[in-house]
Amino acid sequence: MKAIICFKKQGPAKYISHLDLQRTVDRALRRSGVDVVFSSGYNPHIKMSFAFALKVGMTSESEYLEVEVGEKFDIAEAGKRIKNSFPEGLEVNWVRLKKEGAKKLMASVSKAGYEIILNNSNDFDKVEYAIKKILNLEALEVIKKTKKGLKSFDAIPLIHSLEFDKERGKINAILSAQEAGTLDPKLLADKIMLVAGMNCEYTVIRKNLYTRVGDEIFPLSALTK
């Protein structure tokens, strides 16, 4: 049996690296005293895995991890305990049991939703124009840094949806993640700025992670009972 924990990552906690996050959550689960399953061997650790790593420094409203739980795991009680034991900045949204037979969490991720907040700018017409233009493009070349050097690729197939909330000055983007290639929201945001001819600071927040059934996408909560 597995449980899925959905939590936020914000404030100073956004600077916790992925490796350190595993350690931090391991300790939080130990403190909670809920019945979780340990690996065997000389260095036992809690059997858990995260859905999709988040870049150090990025805030997220919904991170997911799955953890193998034991017989004594009572979801109502455990949920409360886990919420209380997670440290500041890692606020638990919910704890639910995972559907039997569902794929591994990590293998279920297909899209990631982001909010790009424009700071100190109200030149929103330009942003609106740039987004429209990008959505009408057949191809959008972006360049990313990899260990082997710069690599160019087409971002259009990796954009699931892209909208501009003109009233709030926020861009909402759902981008391909894990399953069919990953698009870094910052690469897209930089491109939007370039097309708009703007040089404005922005903050990216991860809003949610999605799984795909056919052509439809659902938040990962769809994998829970």
Add this chain to the structure above:
Amino acid sequence: MIVTEKIEKFLPDVEKPARYTGGELNMTKKDLDLIDIRFAFCFPDVYEVGMSFLGLNILYKLLNERNDTFAERVFSPWPDMEDKMIENKVPLFSLETHSTMDEFDILGFNISYEMCYTNIVRALNLASISPLYSERKEDDPIIIAGGSAIYNPEPIADFFDAIFIGEGEESLNAFIDLYKDNQKKGYSKENFLEKAASLDGVYIPSFYHPTYSKKGYSLEKTNDKAKEKITKTIIEDFDNAYFPLDPIVPFLGIVHDRITLEIFRGCTRGCRFCQAGFTYRPIREKKSETLTEQAKIIEQATGYDEVSLCSLSTSDYSEIGELINGLMDEFEDKRVSVSLPSLRLDTVFKDYSKRLDSVRKSGLTFAPEAGSQRLRDIINKNITDEDLFKTMEQVFSKGYTQVKLYFMIGLPFETYEDLDGIVELVKEVKSIYGIAGKNNQRKLTLTISASNFVPKPFTPFQWIAQDSIEILTEKQNYLKEKLKMKGVRFNWHDAELSFLEAVFARGDRRLSKVILEAVESGAKFDSWREYFDFSIYSKAFEKVGIDPAQYANRVFSKDETLFWDHIDCGVNKEFLAGELEKSKTGILSPDCREICLGCGLEEVCFKK
């Protein structure tokens, strides 16, 4: 909060940003409007090292027990962060509230090794506060220091308003009471320091004036409130001593990322090179039930998966069996492991180790220190080749495949025959593995680590000259050549670094100019290989006009006044001199649990 906004812009670009954010589990938070005194614990090294340091964790939580005081933490920013801070005009700041140093009443520096001295100056520079007390203004914070490497405070005495000798738990509280009273009454800094001078273990450097002449060195009192001798403070009831039960749990992996239980203070072995062995006296133990109880509470408050026992010689703890059994009973089901550092060769495999066998089979570390019986007798390391071989046989037959052996080179009266002794020992250990370890799945990995002897104050070898850098390097090269064997890895310490350690360990106040000069030329994080640059120091010594060899490579005469003679660490000088005499003919001193040797601490020492 301006700091928070400013660093937010460049934190994503520095290495390990979690070093600078604070906000960890169990961090203390207080309402600044409700407190009287703001105290900053400054650790002159990077976060991961500072947070691993038990003393800092104890004092941080201890001071925060006070309703009138808020103690925060400050660490040296790693050079990438320091550059960004300078570039963006961000001064040194605390982790708890991101406050700058001018907002604090007292800055307390922890000094746990000599090679952090330049980082003290860098920290104050980054705070735009003069490192010299003589140049500081009335409204600058009071800057104090304490820690295990401050028994000879002279090289850094010019930097501090007050220095704490010994275990600061009680004297620090008294100091803060006094400060609070002084603030209320609006008295001057000078007036406050005069009163503080009467507190146990508190040394006010500005109340003394050194003179250096052909006749020798002397330190004159310049204020009649100054004490003749500053006697280290000792916590007598160690079992009931304050110990934090909710230590901060860093987000970041740190050096000692686990529950650390301090099982006892002091050591009864009396190895003649070991400063801690003398300055931490007398021996004081905690009861095993106290420790088990503390571990239980800490585990619940932190979620750590490992408990480590901390002391100078773990296997000398009189209730070690009960303690390990108690901890294993408590933690086995919770998958919390128990680890034992610093084991002695003659006591490792007593009954209790049987339970540990079921837990881990990683590496083991032992410290024979010297290669021959003659030299081991000189340094009073009471172990024999037999002890080592017997232990190795047991260790290997239990399945261990990685062993690390610590040696020290450049020890007093050492010859090349003693170095050959190390080589012979290594050969023997290898052949023992061939028999006792023949069924093991892996080949033996034997790591031989050689540090360089550094003469330290308050040890019998405090008068001894250190081998020159050239001689130490020759000895290292000799061993390097001879230890080119299959399965043997040889590590050695930087001779130049050990030389500087000796200079500062036995130095005087004139060295503060060298430290300032070195910082001007870019010295930082000297205990980190990637930043240590000996040439900076060579030039600094030259510029200031000081010959460093007179501190490191000179035999100090029994008749001369030592630069640390005004400090009393409890063990008297005659005893140390006697131990030095005994060493010359290789006469051993027994463990002082067996026979009291009269070191000077008889009155506070534990009674059998």
